[in-house]
Amino acid sequence: MEDFVAGWIGGASSVLVGHPMDTVKTRLQAGTGYRNTVDCILTMFKKEGVTGFFKGMSFPLASIAVYSSVVFGVFSNTQKFLIQYRYGESSESSSLSDLFLASMVSGVISVGLGGPVDLIKIRLQMQTEPFHKEDLHSKPRPKDLWNRPMYQGPIHCMTSIVQKEGLLGLYRGANAMLLRDVPGYCLYFIPYAIINEWITPDNNTTCSPYSVCLAGGIAGAISWGTATPMDVVKSRLQADGVYCNKYKGVMDCISQSCQKEGYKVFFKGFTMNTVRGFPMSAAMFLGYELSLEILKGDQTVTNP
Known part of the structure; x- marks a missing residue:
């Protein structure tokens, strides 16, 4: 239970730190008219002010904390199960194969x-993008509604999607997310465990904030950087449907994106993904480890 509570706190910490950069990343990947990261930031600031960077944050803050709680809880408990299954003792340390299997789960x-959390977050982040009436695939919208937000908030966004597309509509882009997250978590938890163990002194029985932040930040940068190509596809599939429906699925999105913008399109937001991955993951792991240490009291904390 402590792992789930600590994961919740870590998730909330990561959202507070990383959401502004996540908004920029989403606009770069699924939006139009931005030359680069700096241009995207300046354009957003001029048009929407500081609040534009926090658009759609309320829902992730309330839900990603729960989502992170489950992910960290499942990871830690899967590790414990594998250790007990292999060795019959919970005191043994995890092997690389244990970390790999727990990460995949x-x-x-x-x-x-x-999936639904990410979909609603991206829809809210993207709804200020201009509506292009010349898009042949666009759903008809009156002129006076072109510059109005499609959704009034996360609840309205969710109910609108369910009404139009059914419950399965909440899992738009789930295949791309699966292809992103399964290898992504392997490159998240495994580097963290290895780096944290490497830089933590042997006689240190408690987590060092410095070691946790450094290991977590590096792991986050590696994970999000390598996940960028599939993250682009996922973001486009999930943003698709705010005003129009262009893609039929993962392969169609890859094909259309490549034909129109070339292979470089799959590295849109790479810099922002990598940069934001460091502070987000550092905050995530620090919140998790410190909370776990407090919750377990004098017990020794096992790094994930």
């Missing part, structure tokens, strides 16, 4: 819980 679970 976490990745699968993350899609089931995080």
Whole structure:
């Protein structure tokens, strides 16, 4: 239970730190008219002010904390199960194969819980993008509604999607998310465990904030950087449907994006993904480890 509570606190910490950069990343990947990261930031600031960077944050703050709680809880408990199954003792340390299997299980679970959360977050982040009436695939909208937000908030966004597309509509882009998160979590938890163990002194029985932040930040940068190509596809599939429906699925999105913008399109937001991955993951792991240490009291904390 402590792992789930600590995961909740870590998730909330990561949202507070990383959401502004996440908004920029989403606009770069699924939006139009931005030359680069700096241009996107300046354009957003001029048009929407500081609040534009926090658009759609209320729902992730309330839900991603729960989502992270489950992911970290599943990861830690899967590790414990594998250790007990292999060795019959919970005191043994995890092997690389244990970390790999636990990471894969976490990745699968993350899609089931995080798919709807990510979809609503991206829809809210993207709804200020201009409506292009010349788009032949666009749904008809009156002129006076072109510059109005499609959704009034996260609840309205969710109910609108369910009404138009059914419950399965909440899992738009889930296949791309699965292809992103299963390897992504392997490159998240495994580097963290290895780096944290490497830089933590042997006689240190409690987590060092410095070690946790450094290891978590590096792991986050690696994970999000390598996940960028599939993250682009996922973001486009999930943003699709705010005003129009362009893509039929993962392969169609890859094909259309490549034909129109070339292979470089799959690295849109790479810099922002990598940069934001460091502070987000550092905050995530620090919140998790410190909370776990407090919750377990004098017990020794096992790094994930």
